Amino acid sequence: MGLNTNHLLACLESSPKISEIVNFNALLPVRNKDEVVIPPPAFYFLPFYIDQKQSWSNAWESFDKLGQFSDWKKPIIQYHSGMIKKNYFDLTENIYEKKEKSAVKNKIEKYETAISIVSDFIPNIETTVNLEEFDEIEEELKYKMFDLHNLQELVFEEFAELRADKAHVQSQLVIANEALSELEKIMSLQKKQMMK
Missing domain, CATH: 1.20.5 (Single alpha-helices involved in coiled-coils or other helix-helix interfaces)
Incomplete structure (x- = not known):
């Protein structure tokens, strides 16, 4: 069964409110995008969830539907175990914002270059x-x-x-x-x- 986009959007919209209530400060990179967002509430409750059937053979099997984020296991484990704090995610967010600004700046430069080339080689038509x-x-x-x-x-x-x-x-x-x-x-x- 595929990922339900409407359900994901609803979770992502409610995530900031819930994370503020429970003081959950994690940010995760969205798969195939250069942005970080507050993950859905399920990520806050991960340490408290134990699947009696699957956890014995494969500890992560129960969490296979959490693939909307890339490389989420390490930062979530480190956050829940106290190895990283809110400032880590603040820095992560700054890095992603700089990447996004850099990508936008590169696109603008490409467009400006293209416009310059076009205006140099195409004669003015009056x-x-x-x-x-x-x-x-x-x-x-x-x-x-x-x-x-x-x-x-x-x-x-x-x-x-x-x-x-x-x-x-x-x-x-x-x-x-x-x-x-x-x-x-x-x-x-x-x-x-x-x-x-």
């Missing part, structure tokens, strides 16, 4: 057509379109006539072949009668 000339061009194009439309109608009529002629010739050919076949039968019978 329109020399005024409104009166534009109206004349438009009128001329209307006449050309009208002429093309009339020509198209003539071509369609000629095509229809040719198809009708083809159908007539094909039917005449069928009749002629049938008549020829009948004549051959009659000739064959007459030859047999003459030989007797």
